[in-house]
Amino acid sequence: MFAKLTAEFVGTFWLVLGGCGSAVLAAAFPELGIGLAGVSLAFGLTVLTAAYSLGPVSGGHFNPAVTVGLWAGGRFPAGQVVSYIVAQVAGAILGSAVLYIIASGAPGFSLAHGFASNGFGEHSPGGYSMLAGAVSEVVMTFMFLIVILGATHRRAPVGFAGIAIGLALTLIHLISIPVTNTSVNPARSTGPALFVGDWALSQLWLFWVMPIIGAALAGVVYKTIFEQEEKPPITGRP
Secondary structure (H helix, E strand, O other), X not given: OHHHHHHHHHHHHHHHHHHHHHHHHHOOOXXXXXXXXXXXXXXXXXXXXXXXXXXXXXXXXXXXXXXHHHHHOOOOOHHXXXXXXXXXXXXXXXXXXXXXXXXXXXXXXXXXXXXXXXXXXXXXXXXXXXXHHHHHHHHHHHHHXXXXXXXXXXXXXXXXXXXXXXXXXXXXXXXXXXXXXXXXXXXXXXXXXXXXXXXXXXXXXXHHHHHHHHHHHHHHHHHHHXXXXXXXXXXXXX
């Protein structure tokens, strides 16, 4: 269990440092900024690389919503949910701390720029409302879990789950960065929010509640509709 929790800690640390780090350090770097597409790809790459390197140890959740969704889908034991979430949040906080140390070394750095925090209303990159942000987070997390549950199903091609999951997260960010800065991951939201404080903490509830709702719905839907037991072939023999 220690190895599993450590893997979740390190994987979430890498996701926040790589994904949020690309947004804070490289998205708008003078003349060489990677932009929204680059940030989206960075988040996908962190999950893809962590899934293949640490997934064999812990299952590669790196996200409280994923843990809840897998539990709701009957793929993960209830007794380990809280431990996984604690490890993920701790990893996200450390990732944010390392990012803060690096980012604050540049002249003109300010947490007032957002530090890759998630938000809605005036703190949404595109000024989207709370309702728009809530719907986006529920739907995007729902589809993320559908991809995860399908790609890791016993009938899915072996060895390709990490690619599908990483690309799904990239697509999700391409769609929803303008809406909420994309969470679909309560731990990823918590790390930067603790450093920004103020509005980021006051809006953090949405980025816990909505991803977990979306993930839980996906787990139930996949389990009841898509994950059917294989039936023996009909041979015509008694």
